Amino acid sequence: MQVTVEKLSPVLVELKVEIPAEQVRTEVDKAYANLQRSARVRGFRQGKAPRHVLAHLYAGSIHADVARRLVDTTLNRALASQQVQPLSQPDIAPVELRPEESFSYKARFEVRPDIAEVKWEGFEVSRPKTEVTADAIDAEVARLRREHATLSAPEPERPAKAGDLVRIAFTLDVDGKVREGKEQEIETEIGSGQVFKEIEDVLTGMNVGESKDATVSFSERHTNESLRGKTGTFHVLLKEVRERNFPEVDDEFAKDVGHENLEAMRTALSAKIEKELKQKATDSVAEKLVFELCKANPIPVPPSLVEQQAQLTERELVTAARRQGQRLEMTPELRARVHADAETKVRAGLLMAEIAKAKTVQVTPQDIDKGYEELAEQTGKNVAKVKAEYRDPKKQEMLIGMILEDKILDLIEAASKITEA
Secondary structure, eight states, rough: EEEEEEEEEETEEEEEEEEEEEHHHHHHHHHHHHHHHOHHHHHHSOOOOOOOHHHHHHHHHHHHHHHHHHHHHHHHHHHHTTTOOOSSSSSSOOOOOOOSOOEEEEEEEEOOOSSSOOOOSEEEEEEOOOOHHHHHHHHHHHHHHHHHHHOOOOOSOOOOOOOOOOEEEEEEEEEEEEEEOOOOOEEETSSSSSSHHHHHHHHOOOTTTTEEEEEOOOOTTTTSSTTTTOOEEEEEEEEEEEEEOOOOOOOHHEEEETSSSSSHHHHHHHHHHHHHHHHHHHHHHHHHHHHHHHHHHOOOOOOOHHHHHHHHHHHHHHHHHHHOOOOOOHHHHHHHHHHHHHHHHHHHHHHHHHHHHHTTTOOOOOHHHHHHHHHHHHHHHOHHHHHHHHTHHHHHHHHHHHHHHHHHHHHHTTTSEEEEE
């Protein structure tokens, strides 16, 4: 077997494998012998049909089967002999097999680019401030007040305004035609953006029992194909208005939300905000360092890895939107951003792997145990449950990858100049 390798690009390789005629004849003879034992050919007893008759009837399928078998049995050996590791499924060019001749085929696949040296030291990035302001604490207090607010109809009765929770019923005409379907009823908060702005505009100032129309121009990319680019008229009936009654900010309120008093609540909120700001600052520095790493090392990346990463990111975005009760539309612009982000992630991953190899960075059992503890803290689960979940080999590999990435980022950060924003 002769094997030659041609590099078509830094990430694309073509392997040519040639199998000698003697081996081809042997495999073809085996195939006919196996067929002869089982074939039922009219005019001959089972197992007695001569080869030339079988060749007349089955030559095409026999040759195709032998070709597939030769590829299957030689490809891995050919790759091993050249010490080549494909990143993508090899694309085999179809070749016709001739029983008396040598058989050759070509396989194209993506590989990791050769990286001579990685520049990873001396980057300059800024770290966002982590100072907790009184305004930030006040915003958290306002969020808690909103969470613990009660709802009631305004007394005395008044028109609806921004911030009110309203219950409405509506029907929809599109391009002047009544759409089939019953009247729909929903609840929404005026000013929250949960419904079209045109509907919120007509709701503002309406009284319970009043009806108004809102005209909406649907975008060309609306999730409902039947509405794209059309004009609709919503006939809106306001059925109920409720307003929030916010609790007073005092010691009793602090106790209701789990603190000893008002001072203790603000101290706890300050600690919580500081922790979040520090995590955001850490994430920001890591993101900037990854950007600088990729900028300093513009290596080519295998398209298949980029596509896999982009698909993974798309699924994560769609899932996150669904958890929030929303539907995410993957527009061409959003897909382009996802693809660019995927390319950065893949490039960074390849570069970090080279740094890990050069600096002999390894993940120890102690690192993995620490990773379990951090995951338990983030998810609110106990460590034993996290360990049980990560017995899955794929999850274990993902955890090790995350730990290794953190270690490499620590190396890069220690070798960089980090200034306070």
